[in-house]
Amino acid sequence: MPSSLHRFAAKIREINQRYSKPHIEMSLGVKISLMALRIYLLLLVSLILYKFVLMLN
């Protein structure tokens, strides 16, 4: 079991290494789009968490 977990962790590290750099050309438009996406997702996840806090209460 521990060796399986080690192998799995090694695989994840390998994937992270393989895709460490984006291969798409990082133009200004792409950078702005990705930043907007981050902000959007942050807001949405905050809303979901807020909803769960409301549900728990």
Add this chain to the structure above:
Amino acid sequence: MNLFSKLYYKFRKYWKAVQLYLVIAGPGLVVMVADNDAGGITTYAATGAKYGYNLIWFLLILIPVAYYVQEMTVRLGAVTKRGHAEAIFNGFGAFWGWFSLIDLMIVDWLTLVTEFVGMTSSLRIFGVSPWLTVAGVVALMGMIVLNGRYWTWEKIALLFCALNLIYIPGAFMVNPSVSDILKNGLVPNFPGGFNGELFFFLMANIGTTIAPWMLFFQQSAVVDKGMQEKDIPWGKFDTLLGSILTVVVAIFIVIVTGTVLKGIDIDSASQAAEHLLKTNHYVGTFMAIGLFDAGLLGAICISLASSWAFGEIFGWAHSLNQKIREAPWFYASYFFTLISAGLIVLIPKAPLVLITLFVQVVAVTLLPAALVFLILLLNDKKHMGEHCNTLTENLIGGFIVVSIVILSTLYGISVMFPNLFQ
């Protein structure tokens, strides 16, 4: 004689084109018809029962929307030979890749649970126990994928797609008023004014037409099928045909419930089938069979979308053309997703309503991201070459994506906070 030879030449030309299309046909048709899954059938049945024929015009608008989004995956898959998950990892790096993969895994699994809910509830009408339904579906889906050929899997899936057309004779059997359909259905209108409830229905219809798993599924299917750049025009045609077919089926469901069940609140398609059985036995039976088929088709595609995506990223063999011993992890993840989702439905008092709500909310977080990535990848000249998006395609695609992002966000918020839009 000259006329006959010309006619023969034309016939041969068109027949060759049809034969070529039959070879290429598949991913677009399957993904679009599978889009009318158990949740989709419920949405259309409820829409017809609530608003009659009045929202048919809105469904027609969804044909180009579905087409323009999905045809981009055909080009991306045929040119890069990468599935959607791998394309995101490669294009945007590990952070966005993991985000998309984990989000896809959650939303696919939850959607699969809703497909099992649809299948068990439809067969319960015929007296089949949920245990038997789940066991039968898992066995059937196992047989479909374990034959070791993508081609066979695809043709079986197309057979189930054909069964989805069962709603069309059903609609003719309830004798709808054609003049009412033309008068009320084809002229854009908002029955009862634009209010929170109508907005919820419109969004639910969009949500069932464009789903994140569809992007991942079609691109992976294009790659697994081995489509080349020269096949792109046929792939686009396949997608167009699929998007027309999916909306036509949706319209016929709306016609059935809009004719027989108008004014009745419908919570699920199985409930609609039970109501229909009281008035017209055959139409009710068609509705129940159609619901089972929709759930099965949805389950076939959704479970594959996840397994393909994981195979691409983890480097496992991940093709339906490979036998179980050649691609053990691919099939293991397929069956794990399938069986675990089926078992959830069998748990007494499982929170199925909460799961359905969760599907909608989680899908909303993935859909905008997936659509933004799609547009950006299609603008990557280095990898896409001549199949890069043109200005017109960007304007159309951009407009659709921005609209869907805004509307699906509002939909997600309205699911979480239902009183906000009232």
